[in-house]
Amino acid sequence: MDQDHGASVGSGHSGGQAVASSGDIQRLATLVRRARYMVAFTGAGASTESGLPDFRSSQGLWRRVPQHMASLAFMERHFDEFVAFYRQRIEALKGVQPSRVHRILARWEAAGWLKAVITQNVDGLHQQAGSRRVLPLHGDLRTCRCQRCGRTQPSEAFLSRPYCDCGGRLRPNVVLFGESLPAAVWQQSHQEALRCDLMLVVGSSLEVYPAASLPELVVRRAAAGEAVLAIVNRDPTPLDEQAGLVLRGVAGDILEQVDQELARLGSNGDPVE
Ligand SMILES: [Zn+2]
The missing domain is CATH 3.30.1600.10 (SIR2/SIRT2 'Small Domain')
Structure with missing residues (x-):
């Protein structure tokens, strides 16, 4: 595990209206680039820019x-x-068209950085943006x-x-209220949460269970130095205090800046001089 992982907590802690600093953007870009197995966990905030x-x-x-x-x-x-x-x-x-969030995550998968998208959304926009390995926890x-x-x-x-x-x-x-999650998708998502060394939460309030138990699992693995949980969300979440990095703001803005920062980084995560 790289030393950067889990080393700092972003500006999300300091105030309700905090906007991700350039340092936070750099830290997240470095986490993304150095991760060996990154998994995204998305919620409604990933689709709000699409107008949903x-x-x-x-x-x-x-x-x-x-x-x-x-x-x-x-x-x-x-x-x-x-x-x-x-x-x-x-x-x-x-x-409805995929948002910047959907498109950037699809690109990161194509680049080999992102291994799977676990989503609570039922809108199909990750697939529409070109993501291949999508696990729709709540159906389609x-x-x-x-x-x-x-x-x-x-x-x-x-x-x-x-x-x-x-x-x-x-x-x-x-999945309707009163129904169970689809067993196969849940099983695979659980495996991804056990396997990843970086889980990137995008646009989820992490309040819906059992979905939110997946990032919780990553938090427990983080305590053993096995993984990092990074959260990009407009509002505070119950896991902010335990996350390795929290970036608060508009998910599309933040991912776009991280994507630009990634273009500056070399393959080992160090800036290209
Ligand atoms: Zn029938």
Whole structure:
């Protein structure tokens, strides 16, 4: 483990409106370049620049839409309203473009620096930006599946007629409140959290479980010097105090600056003179 890892904590600690300093940008760029196995963990803040509302901030979706509509119980009891709500959400995704965050993470994967993106987002924008190894913990709104036979198909089917050929109800292929996370994706994400030496959190408030237990796992590994947790988020998170580096601000701005800094660094993480 490099000495830089976990050596300092960024300006995020010093105040609510803190903006990442150039020193923090350099530190994160060095962590990224020196990591042997970096994994990203993203939340709604990665997609806000694409025009999608986040969920838990003061402007978030759950302040405007009752959370219970995205629940298993609501789907079972009020299927028509449930369908109308999700049709709106799927339609809202049309024409939405990946943000700077999605594009930069896709580039870092192509460069071999980033090994996987674990995401809590269901918008499919990481895949659209070109990321190959994406683990969507909460499912994927671009597909739907039959509640009876389990067959998966593009969400267009759900938009036109929410019933499968077998007669079962179609529902978005996302995790509803009251449902478990998809077992295979969870298993793989857990493996990535165990394997990585750098987990980069981007745009997540780290308040949703069990997803947030993955960065928590990295924090425990950090205590043994095995990994570093770095957090890029607009607001404070419960793990800020334990993270190796915290950069607070607009995720797209910060990643863009880190990306520029990476271009200046040599392959060993030292500045190119
Ligand atoms: Zn079916």
